[in-house]
Amino acid sequence: MVKKTGEASRGEQNYDPGSxxxxxxxxxxxxxxxxxxxxxxxxxxAEKFYVxxxxxxPSGAGLHVGHVRSWSAMDAxxxxxxxxxxxxxxxxxxxxxxxxxxxxxxKNKIHPSVAVSENIASFKRQIKSLGLSFxxxxxxxxxxxxxxxWTQWIFLxxxxxxxxxxxxxxxNWCPSCKTTLADEEVLPNGTHExxxxxxxxxxxxxxxxxxxxxxxxxxxxxxxxxxPEMVAQQQVNWIGRKEGINITYQVLGIxxxxxxxxxxxxxxxxxxFIVLGPEHPFVASLLSSKFNPSTKLRARVQSAKLEExxxxxxxxxxxxxxxxIAEGRKKTGVFTGFYAVNDLNGKKLPIxxxxxxxxxxxxxxxxxxxxxxxxxxxxAKAMDIPIVRVVVGPDxxxxxxxxxxxxxEAAGTMVNSEFLDGLDIMAAKEKIMDHIVSKGWGEKVxxxxxxxxxxxxxxYWGEPIPVVYCANCATNKISNFKFQISNIKGKDYAIVPVPxxxxxxxxxxxxxxEPATTGESPLATVSDWVNVACxxxxxxxxxxxxxxxxxxxxxxxxxxxLFANKLGVQSSKSTREENIFKENQEVISYWIPxxxxxxxxEHTTLHLLYSRFVYKFLFDIGVAPAPEPYAKRRSHxxxxxxxxxxxxxSFGNVINPxxxxxxxxxxxxxxxxxxxxxxxxTIAWNEASVEGCFRFLKRVWHLGIIKASAEKTSAxxxxxxxxxxxxxxxxxxxxKFNTAVSAMMEFVNDWQDDKExxxxxxxxxxxxxxxxxxxxAAEELFQRIRNQELGIKEKIRQPRLTWxxxxxxxxxxxxxxxxxDASLLVEKEVTIVVQVNGKVRDVFRGQRSEVRGxxxxxxxxxxxxxxxxxxxxxxxxxxxxxxxxxxNFVTV
RNA sequence: GCUGCGGUGGUGGAAUGGUAGACACAAGGGCCUUAAGAGCCCUCGUCCGUAAAGGACGUGAGAGUUCGACUCUCUCCCGCAGCACCA
Numbered sequence: 001m002v003k004k005t006g007e008a009s010r011g012e013q014n015y016d017p018g019s020x021x022x023x024x025x026x027x028x029x030x031x032x033x034x035x036x037x038x039x040x041x042x043x044x045x046a047e048k049f050y051v052x053x054x055x056x057x058p059s060g061a062g063l064h065v066g067h068v069r070s071w072s073a074m075d076a077x078x079x080x081x082x083x084x085x086x087x088x089x090x091x092x093x094x095x096x097x098x099x100x101x102x103x104x105x106x107k108n109k110i111h112p113s114v115a116v117s118e119n120i121a122s123f124k125r126q127i128k129s130l131g132l133s134f135x136x137x138x139x140x141x142x143x144x145x146x147x148x149x150w151t152q153w154i155f156l157x158x159x160x161x162x163x164x165x166x167x168x169x170x171x172n173w174c175p176s177c178k179t180t181l182a183d184e185e186v187l188p189n190g191t192h193e194x195x196x197x198x199x200x201x202x203x204x205x206x207x208x209x210x211x212x213x214x215x216x217x218x219x220x221x222x223x224x225x226x227x228p229e230m231v232a233q234q235q236v237n238w239i240g241r242k243e244g245i246n247i248t249y250q251v252l253g254i255x256x257x258x259x260x261x262x263x264x265x266x267x268x269x270x271x272x273f274i275v276l277g278p279e280h281p282f283v284a285s286l287l288s289s290k291f292n293p294s295t296k297l298r299a300r301v302q303s304a305k306l307e308e309x310x311x312x313x314x315x316x317x318x319x320x321x322x323x324x325i326a327e328g329r330k331k332t333g334v335f336t337g338f339y340a341v342n343d344l345n346g347k348k349l350p351i352x353x354x355x356x357x358x359x360x361x362x363x364x365x366x367x368x369x370x371x372x373x374x375x376x377x378x379x380a381k382a383m384d385i386p387i388v389r390v391v392v393g394p395d396x397x398x399x400x401x402x403x404x405x406x407x408x409e410a411a412g413t414m415v416n417s418e419f420l421d422g423l424d425i426m427a428a429k430e431k432i433m434d435h436i437v438s439k440g441w442g443e444k445v446x447x448x449x450x451x452x453x454x455x456x457x458x459x460y461w462g463e464p465i466p467v468v469y470c471a472n473c474a475t476n477k478i479s480n481f482k483f484q485i486s487n488i489k490g491k492d493y494a495i496v497p498v499p500x501x502x503x504x505x506x507x508x509x510x511x512x513x514e515p516a517t518t519g520e521s522p523l524a525t526v527s528d529w530v531n532v533a534c535x536x537x538x539x540x541x542x543x544x545x546x547x548x549x550x551x552x553x554x555x556x557x558x559x560x561x562l563f564a565n566k567l568g569v570q571s572s573k574s575t576r577e578e579n580i581f582k583e584n585q586e587v588i589s590y591w592i593p594x595x596x597x598x599x600x601x602e603h604t605t606l607h608l609l610y611s612r613f614v615y616k617f618l619f620d621i622g623v624a625p626a627p628e629p630y631a632k633r634r635s636h637x638x639x640x641x642x643x644x645x646x647x648x649x650s651f652g653n654v655i656n657p658x659x660x661x662x663x664x665x666x667x668x669x670x671x672x673x674x675x676x677x678x679x680x681x682t683i684a685w686n687e688a689s690v691e692g693c694f695r696f697l698k699r700v701w702h703l704g705i706i707k708a709s710a711e712k713t714s715a716x717x718x719x720x721x722x723x724x725x726x727x728x729x730x731x732x733x734x735x736k737f738n739t740a741v742s743a744m745m746e747f748v749n750d751w752q753d754d755k756e757x758x759x760x761x762x763x764x765x766x767x768x769x770x771x772x773x774x775x776x777a778a779e780e781l782f783q784r785i786r787n788q789e790l791g792i793k794e795k796i797r798q799p800r801l802t803w804x805x806x807x808x809x810x811x812x813x814x815x816x817x818x819x820x821d822a823s824l825l826v827e828k829e830v831t832i833v834v835q836v837n838g839k840v841r842d843v844f845r846g847q848r849s850e851v852r853g854x855x856x857x858x859x860x861x862x863x864x865x866x867x868x869x870x871x872x873x874x875x876x877x878x879x880x881x882x883x884x885x886x887x888n889f890v891t892v
Numbered sequence: 893g894c895u896g897c898g899g900u901g902g903u904g905g906a907a908u909g910g911u912a913g914a915c916a917c918a919a920g921g922g923c924c925u926u927a928a929g930a931g932c933c934c935u936c937g938u939c940c941g942u943a944a945a946g947g948a949c950g951u952g953a954g955a956g957u958u959c960g961a962c963u964c965u966c967u968c969c970c971g972c973a974g975c976a977c978c979a
Contacts, residue, residue: 230896230974242978275979358977361979374977378977601973601974675904675916677905688903688917691917692915702931742906745916746914835960839960890959
């Protein structure tokens, strides 16, 4: 834009974010202003502060205003911490492996590696236009071989410790696309999100990480960290620790025992049946051709009966999610013909198969106590099994249980239970557990909802799992053989880890990266990559073709930032064993734990739990310094479209941050996103309100130029300034960004109303507290006022900015966070509320020195006609007086 | 069903036991302007009262604790999120 000289000065009076924001962004970047300092050997004692945001997945859709919301807020937080003198680390990187990138690539016919680097470039440009104080020097990218070398290394450590293992697990299979699917690709109705075909479950050998081994610690250590209640509770539920007992029941007539897990052994005298899940091993052996019941039993298990069982089990196993939901909680089942015996009372318990019993929960077999468990009740009703009452609830009902609402699940007193009678259920539980254990009928166990983490994907765009399958090693058990064995199509293979010095196992560049129709990863088709010499015996071997899930790279990225520039310095030919974590111990122990980790609620039981697990493992192998990675976790609410719906292309309600920046500037966008509402709450976008924030900045700008040179700030305005400094500081600390902004708005309103305005010194103070929120405007105003100052004193005609060496010492962002003058906070004038029976009847204002003392106030209050009206003819029973605040007359 | 969070003007929200509705948006009116925009000023919970004064009611519903409750306790209703036939 070309301006005539004469207009320049007038032009500069107007707030024009376009003309200042980029200029400052460049200046800050040039100065490396936001680069965190690693602990200097023995020097600098600046306390560290690690602010972490969840690194973005660089999607093709570009930056979302939701990103902006949380990053701006955390940026304000980080900036304030910096101004308080902390050595702040606020890094960013890219979580770029995984399905979304692969799908985006398939859809747009761009290779994922190309798509990712394009998307990163545009994300970067967008992020940089927001003036966020990220330390770009530490950028990491999970798809960079230098990075995933260490993701693979971590996997090998798991393997070494036996915590990575293979098992047959059900996977989602799309019969139409002929590919395995991740859970997130299957819609809740059981169909494939891309093609809409009904998916199936198939068993497949997968890699698993033994997170359940860490369940207790993941649970226990939640007490040592500061997470929002909702997040901590969700993890507790997800881990789902339950103490109970596995009771063994002898099956009558054959040599077989059924184990049932229960948390309610106290009700065991009321047991009338056993139900096995369709996946239970007894069911399988019953149906297998090898099953050969004794002649005596054959009478009971007729082949017709077996057919019935077979049909039921087949049907149950093939039931889709939809069918189960459609059936609701209706119970079905089939009698096996077998009985087991309850050692407690010698009762015969018929054994059923029912699909409400899940194979993976407990022991996959349930002891049925229909009087005291609603599902058991429903099953008993459906199968016509007797119901026995063994607990009397608080309602004292001792009648026969015939209706679901009579089922006594909670608190009560034992009956019909021999030596337990009369006991409270909790006491009974203790007593019977000891009894059963001492008799050898069962053992106390802890069960978890959490299950081991399936760590394989049959997709292209992920970290290759760094192992090799070698048949020779397996058959010949070459030199101190220590490998796990994998049986593939009937043949044994040794699972040979790729030697650490050969990492990374690079993902080969593939033209055809679509999921293969064999159910294998597309990598399986690359024979010159797959076929490899066994690192152990040198013989012919095959690489693992599965890749890691998209969570793998995000498990440790917050550690990678700490030595981002040292990733992959080693030459690939080296034979030296490296351990980048060990080599960077000093840096890691300086920065860890993360002081505040900010991210979405949706990651609570996924990324957040997984990364805690991985970190604990790193701690156990001696490369991480503390038992928990994140000291504090906070989550942000979602930004919805203007229509109150989730932003989505199909609704056409997506707000593009670029457009807001273009129209109003980054500062307005940042302020609005912080002002829109409480940080952890879901809020709909409102463009009109964005304009309000723009108006606020325009006002600040205007006042900063014309009303910031008073000789002395008036007492009233000065006090307001002190209050605002205090409030803004506290609100940032409490992450109440919305009220911090409104406090500044209040102040600016007062500033505007004030005749004289602020003194230069006081105006600077205001720009300091504005700086974390509107970094560009605050910087520009701060520099202008500074130039003005210098100009007056030193007669330097400096048209621009005093950005001199050491440059950033002049920046508003390198000033000390202002302190408020507590003595000025005390209001000279106070308002005393006069209440009669708690209702406000009058209000006094006056000098604090005058309007004080209960006697004085009581006197004043009683003189008020408004108050008299309500006291007339009443006897005052009590007077409540709060100094400087209120007086309340309580009448009879 | 379980767990967690929430319910306050036309709207987003503020108020952590002491004047409910800060701040902002929307709406209405005015000033300025040839006009538009921008900016500035005023009104703005509901009802009664003539506009003022003044009054009554009011934070999902009901009860309780308290001199005093949006705030604490209990019961219920509704909404959101996560988990869910978890034995």
